[in-house]
Amino acid sequence: MAIDVQGPPAPAQPSKLRWGEMEEEDEGDDMAFFLPPRQVIGPDESGVKKVVEYRINEDGNKVKTTTTTRVRKLAHARLSKRAVERRSWPKFGDAVHEDVGSRLTMVSTEEILLERPRAPGTKAEEAKSAGDPLAQMGKGGAVLMLCRTCGKKGDHWTSRCPYKDLAQPSESFVEKPPTSDGTSAAAGITKGAYVPPSMRAGAEKTGSDMRRRNEENSVRVTNLSEDTREPDLHELFRTFGPLSRVYVALDQKTSMSRGFGFVNFVNREDAERAINKLNGYGYDNLILRVEWAAPRAN
DNA sequence: CATGAGCGT
Incomplete structure (x- = not known):
């Protein structure tokens, strides 16, 4: 009885790598292996922190980069009476075995880099400018x-x-x-x-008397906590009157708040009332400084 | 302590 034996299966296609399994092909990475590790020095008593990093540049040379930053010192709001009182409570649970002042909460030293997506432009606006010959003007030139x-x-x-x-x-x-x-x-x-x-x-x-002169009633807000965002500021200042702008200054590199911002009021009187009420106001555990902003540099 | 970014009409 003849048995129909099939030949060996055709050689399997080299299995396609799923992208999760693909190897990164960053040139120079093999060199990076020999570089000294990143060092973090400080911050010292005056808040100065240094970071020393090494990398290989395009020409294959070793480059040492030292970044010096100043850690922000902030005026903290006074702890509430109850919070002070809680500090004298006896420890309980796992904390009983902890030394005075040690913390149960673990502080991770891992750096987590967040990539902030840009605010998406509206499709309508893109379409409009694409068909507009005037939108092409001024590209690459001073406008x-x-x-x-x-x-x-x-x-x-x-x-x-x-x-x-x-x-x-x-x-x-x-x-x-x-x-x-x-x-x-x-x-x-x-x-x-x-x-x-x-x-x-x-x-x-x-x-023809379009109200022209307006310094935008710009108010500077300083000593903001790191995680105060524009919506928070808006929420806080809108009660005084219509706002024309809310802005929180971010560090270009890290996207972290720089701890200050600006709020512009449509009406000067509203700005004035906001300054009077909110300057020295405790917000998110910090004491806000609210005052008239100097006109923009440049 | 600290004084602003941007698609570009």
Whole structure:
């Protein structure tokens, strides 16, 4: 009886690696193995911390990098009476065996790097600028910052105008009717060129006294805790009146809060009341400093 | 202690 024996199976395709199993191919990594480890020195009594790192640069040379940072010293709010009282409680549970002052909570020394995704732009806006020839202008060159809403130069963009909700920006781009010879009505101005609000037809109709001067009633808030975010600040300041901007300064490299920020009020009186009420206010265990902001550098 | 970023009209 003949048995149909199949031949050996065709050589299996080299199994595809799933990306989780793929090896990183970072050039220079083999060299990195021989580098001295990263050192962290301090922070010392004055809060200065040094980090020494070694790496191999593009030319294959060993590079030593020393980063010096200052650890922030913050004015802490007074502990509540109850919190002070709790400190004298006898230890219980596992803590009974701990030395005075030791902690049960483990502090991890592992560095966890968070990558912050950028705020996604709206699809509508992307589509709009893609089809707009004027959106191509000024790319790679110095651009004059001019607000379309209030006409103020060099202070803020239209999207940041403190009046954007109060004053309707009129049509920004006016197509001048072509003259008989086919050129633009305005000499030297190509069709579709930007026309500042003051020069637009019908500018007077809405009143030429567009409230212009405004220092944006900028209030500086310092001694913010590390995890105070803009929504928190907004929440805290909105009770005094409409805000035109809330900003928390972040470290560009680490995305950590730099411990200060700015709140801009639509109305100066509201800003003043906020300063009076919130300066010295205990917030998230720190004492806030709230005062008028100096005008922006540059 | 500390004085701001940005897609770019």
